[in-house]
Amino acid sequence: MERVAIGIDIGGTNTEIGVVNRQGDILLSFRWKTTDFERAEDFVSQLAQAVEKLIANNDWRIIGIGIGAPTANYYTGAIEYAPNMPWQGIIPLQRMTYEATGIPTKLTNDANAVAHGELIFGAGRDMKHFSVITLGTGLGSGIVVDGRVLYGQHGLAGEFGHTQVDPGGRQCSCGRRGCLETYVSIRGIEMTYKELGGIEDLNPRDIYLRAQQGEELARMTYLRTARILGNKLADLVHLFDPEAIFLYGGVANAHPLIIPEAQAEMERQLLKAFRGKVRILPSRLMDRKGAVLGAAALIWEDEK
Amino acid sequence: MERVAIGIDIGGTNTEIGVVNRQGDILLSFRWKTTDFERAEDFVSQLAQAVEKLIANNDWRIIGIGIGAPTANYYTGAIEYAPNMPWQGIIPLQRMTYEATGIPTKLTNDANAVAHGELIFGAGRDMKHFSVITLGTGLGSGIVVDGRVLYGQHGLAGEFGHTQVDPGGRQCSCGRRGCLETYVSIRGIEMTYKELGGIEDLNPRDIYLRAQQGEELARMTYLRTARILGNKLADLVHLFDPEAIFLYGGVANAHPLIIPEAQAEMERQLLKAFRGKVRILPSRLMDRKGAVLGAAALIWEDEK
Numbered sequence: 109m110e111r112v113a114i115g116i117d118i119g120g121t122n123t124e125i126g127v128v129n130r131q132g133d134i135l136l137s138f139r140w141k142t143t144d145f146e147r148a149e150d151f152v153s154q155l156a157q158a159v160e161k162l163i164a165n166n167d168w169r170i171i172g173i174g175i176g177a178p179t180a181n182y183y184t185g186a187i188e189y190a191p192n193m194p195w196q197g198i199i200p201l202q203r204m205t206y207e208a209t210g211i212p213t214k215l216t217n218d219a220n221a222v223a224h225g226e227l228i229f230g231a232g233r234d235m236k237h238f239s240v241i242t243l244g245t246g247l248g249s250g251i252v253v254d255g256r257v258l259y260g261q262h263g264l265a266g267e268f269g270h271t272q273v274d275p276g277g278r279q280c281s282c283g284r285r286g287c288l289e290t291y292v293s294i295r296g297i298e299m300t301y302k303e304l305g306g307i308e309d310l311n312p313r314d315i316y317l318r319a320q321q322g323e324e325l326a327r328m329t330y331l332r333t334a335r336i337l338g339n340k341l342a343d344l345v346h347l348f349d350p351e352a353i354f355l356y357g358g359v360a361n362a363h364p365l366i367i368p369e370a371q372a373e374m375e376r377q378l379l380k381a382f383r384g385k386v387r388i389l390p391s392r393l394m395d396r397k398g399a400v401l402g403a404a405a406l407i408w409e410d411e412k
Numbered sequence: 413m414e415r416v417a418i419g420i421d422i423g424g425t426n427t428e429i430g431v432v433n434r435q436g437d438i439l440l441s442f443r444w445k446t447t448d449f450e451r452a453e454d455f456v457s458q459l460a461q462a463v464e465k466l467i468a469n470n471d472w473r474i475i476g477i478g479i480g481a482p483t484a485n486y487y488t489g490a491i492e493y494a495p496n497m498p499w500q501g502i503i504p505l506q507r508m509t510y511e512a513t514g515i516p517t518k519l520t521n522d523a524n525a526v527a528h529g530e531l532i533f534g535a536g537r538d539m540k541h542f543s544v545i546t547l548g549t550g551l552g553s554g555i556v557v558d559g560r561v562l563y564g565q566h567g568l569a570g571e572f573g574h575t576q577v578d579p580g581g582r583q584c585s586c587g588r589r590g591c592l593e594t595y596v597s598i599r600g601i602e603m604t605y606k607e608l609g610g611i612e613d614l615n616p617r618d619i620y621l622r623a624q625q626g627e628e629l630a631r632m633t634y635l636r637t638a639r640i641l642g643n644k645l646a647d648l649v650h651l652f653d654p655e656a657i658f659l660y661g662g663v664a665n666a667h668p669l670i671i672p673e674a675q676a677e678m679e680r681q682l683l684k685a686f687r688g689k690v691r692i693l694p695s696r697l698m699d700r701k702g703a704v705l706g707a708a709a710l711i712w713e714d715e716k
Binding site for chain 2: 179188189235236237251253254256258259260261262263264265266267268270271272273274275282284339340342343344346347348349350351377379380381382385386
């Protein structure tokens with residue numbers, strides 16, 4: 109009987125579920141529409157049925173369920189006021205899942221889940237200090253200090269996306285001005301393309317393809333994005349002194365256009381003592397359903 | 413025979429030396445002029461003589477020597493290219509001191525030393541996540557995560573003074589523009605006073621006294637300083653999620669004019685989830701030779 113963990117990545121639109129062994133192989137995976145479940149209770153009861161089937165049909169012992177979700181709090185085990193989720197308010201998903209399945213469950217936010225994944229299945233096997241930046245609709249981060257994901261006093265640490273690039277900058281949905289995620293994210297890149305004179309409504313993938321085909325506007329958009337990111341990463345490095353910074357998520361697929369310029373700008377902005385010491389790299393989990401692996405890593409790290 | 417540690421705070425001008433017991437009482441202290449020692453070798457040999465006398469004349473067992481110094485690296489045990497010190501280049505002070513005295517020695521930078529002090533003799537007895545900001549000629553920081561001072565991969569973590577307030581801001585001596593310490597430090601406050609129209613050359617203490625006497629220019633200087641600090645502390649809180657932030661050092665003596673406004677501005681800039689959770693406070697070591705206590709704490713924390 110193989111010991112496995114279930115990793116669940118809950119997004120505003122889709123939920124990915126995977127069965128993950130200690131080596132980080134995804135033995136089986138499937139996808140649900142998050143929006144099909146009006147209430148979290150419905151989601152949990154369908155999850156319990158799915159788990160029962162998995163156990164009945166396979167020679168597995170499920171040692172735990174790990175869940176990554178937006179605005180989930182590792183300490184409280186609850187999703188708290190997620191802005192883009194069908195389930196509103198405070199959802200104690202960890203307790204609900206445990207009660208429905210009888211299987212020990214852990215919960216963290218999506219960016220921290222990727223950091224757990226790097227820690228157990230990726231970079232963390234060789235590194236004790238690193239950060240993961242997730243580039244999607246917003247900008248999230250998971251920060252690893254001394255071989256552990258940083259949660260802070262209230263389980264809220266790692267909000268790199270809401271550090272300030274420019275006090276007079278773009279209005280952020282959080283209420284503050286000039287947050288990094290208003291520039292370096294799907295919406296940020298789209299807005300920069302428009303600001304530079306782009307007329308069409310293009311998403312970052314389209315802009316990336318055009319940049320590769322040589323469109324100057326598209327190239328400038330990624331150049332500006334990479335420079336803002338690189339400059340701000342200097343702040344992150346000054347505070348945490350990591351060995352590496354990993355980029356993850358949809359936008360990070362454009363890393364050939366982002367990383368070299370971000371690295372160069374970061375070096376220009378670093379104190380001398382830090383220069384040449386910190387690499388910006390694509391996440392090692394990028395092509396491997398990293399968020400599912402990360403959620404499963406919440407379980408496997410107890411056996412590290 | 414009482415067990416004691418020696419704490420040494422080396423500054424560009426003065427060096428403070430204290431004998432500190434487990435409770436954080438300074439049993440004896442004295443001061444040398446750092447500039448009296450042309451070479452670090454001279455300093456160390458006089459230190460060895462002083463230690464011998466301390467042992468001969470007192471019923472003490474010295475269990476270790478802790479040293480705080482500018483740009484000292486905890487991992488390498490060396491002072492590395494301190495800009496305002498008589499001793500240039502790389503000074504392996506930890507090894508030199510151990511070889512001269514036969515007493516185990518530890519070394520860290522001055523801001524981290526204060527964080528160690530808070531951890532052992534101050535706030536850390538009740539807190540696991542907090543930051544110490546030292547306000548002097550520059551702005552230093554010591555960041556405590558999970559009950560340990562954060563050093564990072566290369567021993568360089570915690571350079572909050574060199575995170576950026578404004579990409580088009582004041583030129584910093586580090587080469588970057590708009591670093592926090594160009595605004596919130598002795599020199600930063602002096603410059604703000606001038607920028608606001610002050611004609612005289614006043615130091616922050618004079619400006620503070622005038623503000624207390626009602627001078628509008630002086631009040632505005634502290635108001636602006638506190639707002640810049642408070643805004644930037646929101647970034648620090650978003651990343652580290654601490655329980656409290658402690659201000660230490662000469663400028664922090666003006667905390668009645670700094671803290672209320674910094675706290676208010678920080679709250680305005682924080683994500684909702686963080687509001688009302690993090691207090692800015694004067695360091696608990698403020699009136700107790702905190703840097704000497706902190707240096708001694710390097711030794712005592714091994715027995716925590």
